[in-house]
Amino acid sequence: QMGLMGMGGFQAAKEKAPSPKKREKRPQDIFPQLSCLNKDEMLSHAMTVPIGWDGGNFSIGRSGLLDDENDFELDGMGIQDKHCEFKVVRGGNASTSHMLLRLSSEGAQVSVNGEAVLWGDGGSLVSHLDRVVLGPCRLLCLFLTQPLTSEERASHTYRVAFREFASGGHSGMADQADMSPARQDLVDRINEIDQQITEANLIGREMGAGVAFRSQVQVGTLGLERHDATVEDLVSLNDSRVVVSCVAEKSEKAFSQQAMLHATDDEKAAAEHAGGQGGESFEEASEEAADGWKARVLFEVEAADFGDLLASLKAAHSNLQALTGGLGSSSGAPPLAASKAPGGLGGDSSTLDAASGAASASAAAAWQRQQFEAAASKVFDAMDEAGRGCVDRDALAAALLRFDRNQDPTFLDRVLEDENLVDMEEEMSFPQFAAFLARFLRRQVLECLEGYVANPELFEALGGRKALNSQRTRGRRTLGLGGDDLGAGDLDALDDLETAGE
Numbered sequence: 001q002m003g004l005m006g007m008g009g010f011q012a013a014k015e016k017a018p019s020p021k022k023r024e025k026r027p028q029d030i031f032p033q034l035s036c037l038n039k040d041e042m043l044s045h046a047m048t049v050p051i052g053w054d055g056g057n058f059s060i061g062r063s064g065l066l067d068d069e070n071d072f073e074l075d076g077m078g079i080q081d082k083h084c085e086f087k088v089v090r091g092g093n094a095s096t097s098h099m100l101l102r103l104s105s106e107g108a109q110v111s112v113n114g115e116a117v118l119w120g121d122g123g124s125l126v127s128h129l130d131r132v133v134l135g136p137c138r139l140l141c142l143f144l145t146q147p148l149t150s151e152e153r154a155s156h157t158y159r160v161a162f163r164e165f166a167s168g169g170h171s172g173m174a175d176q177a178d179m180s181p182a183r184q185d186l187v188d189r190i191n192e193i194d195q196q197i198t199e200a201n202l203i204g205r206e207m208g209a210g211v212a213f214r215s216q217v218q219v220g221t222l223g224l225e226r227h228d229a230t231v232e233d234l235v236s237l238n239d240s241r242v243v244v245s246c247v248a249e250k251s252e253k254a255f256s257q258q259a260m261l262h263a264t265d266d267e268k269a270a271a272e273h274a275g276g277q278g279g280e281s282f283e284e285a286s287e288e289a290a291d292g293w294k295a296r297v298l299f300e301v302e303a304a305d306f307g308d309l310l311a312s313l314k315a316a317h318s319n320l321q322a323l324t325g326g327l328g329s330s331s332g333a334p335p336l337a338a339s340k341a342p343g344g345l346g347g348d349s350s351t352l353d354a355a356s357g358a359a360s361a362s363a364a365a366a367w368q369r370q371q372f373e374a375a376a377s378k379v380f381d382a383m384d385e386a387g388r389g390c391v392d393r394d395a396l397a398a399a400l401l402r403f404d405r406n407q408d409p410t411f412l413d414r415v416l417e418d419e420n421l422v423d424m425e426e427e428m429s430f431p432q433f434a435a436f437l438a439r440f441l442r443r444q445v446l447e448c449l450e451g452y453v454a455n456p457e458l459f460e461a462l463g464g465r466k467a468l469n470s471q472r473t474r475g476r477r478t479l480g481l482g483g484d485d486l487g488a489g490d491l492d493a494l495d496d497l498e499t500a501g502e
Helices: 009-016 150-155 158-167 170-176 181-206 231-237 265-274 290-296 303-324 354-383 393-403 411-418 430-452 456-462 488-501
Strands: 033-036 048-050 058-061 084-089 098-103 110-112 124-126 130-134 139-144 211-218 241-248 297-302
Touching: 098 110, 130 158, 139 158, 158 181, 181 211, 181 231, 181 241, 181 303, 241 303, 241 456, 290 297, 297 303, 297 430, 297 456, 303 393, 303 430, 354 393, 354 430, 393 411, 393 430, 430 456
Parallel strands: none
Antiparallel strands: 033 048, 033 139, 058 084, 084 098, 098 124, 110 130, 130 139, 211 241, 241 297
């Protein structure tokens, strides 16, 4: 062939031939990067977020921003429109350059190696193998500047990183180092459910449901007769359980701060009843001791079953985000009482003294009203395209249909019927819309809880439906509470009978 081409033929053919395409780098080949961890180790490192040294600031936040998109879009509870960013601190080359992680919004939550990145402190320098958590454990990942070795992959797992995050860093990890395997397993289970409870409480608060979730550890009595029994003994000897309780919040929380803006006297009376205080004032009810919460339990579920309920709450909340970006997505951090999960692990208001607790609750209430009014105004303005200060039935229907998760043709009619708006002819002003939106969002959460409820009277007082399904609705296990309901022991006996029957 060379001979046929003649003198210089090969060089001429080479020059005419198209140059081979330069192979583009795959995302997993670009460093630095975030490599995502997963409880299922087979899925760890399956998703990577390439950052690179060459670009400018790398921003992370919500999707759907029209004016200023993020480089990596992440939605979900606790994620702000502009959440955080990575900034390259230049050196002479990549080996001497550093990466700075800093918050982009005051209310954003980010931690590095278990310790929170604080607003206004300039950020945190991140290095190879640092553990980064975005949001309230929304995304847990490793920061990598080079490929993982097999040893690094084996030692830096989701379980290890989550333990560090849940314990608040190295000091907390040291406290757990001497625990027995049984106790460490229980702590891991508690920390996992604590994160789920935090998310559920954030959703309930944003949607004004007037409920909060708490967790309890239940252990048996084996070993209690021994005067030298330790916690390790009790955990090792007994089959411990983690149970989640859904509790009606007291005072103004029972009706939600948002709805109180436009509540009628009858609605306020219902909130008083939900709090179990009769004619007691909202201010007096808010001073109730924390140990009275048992009387306000709507239902209890096993921790293992709580994930299903959380999934339905997240689905309802995602529709709210589609309208508003989330009621808590605006900048500005909530006061202490709003930022801590009601109940749960580390969120019990009994840890605050009475004076500071009352002040924090008042500040939190004001902050919640601000957040709700801002979000409601955002939705209203989007519906009121003509800027007339009012919306008609068609505009309202278009917004409500975003919440029809099951493509139910009767959804809109049911919502309007609940609000006595079936024959709506007059247009709705902003105050009327804000009151309607508060009631509507609360109902969305209560519908998610409906199949679990074991205290129908309290549920009805909160605004839930009068006719509830049985305790075994949709195959979910609930623990009976008071009255003629089945007790926990009765349910255990029923479980044994059902197992034997199967």
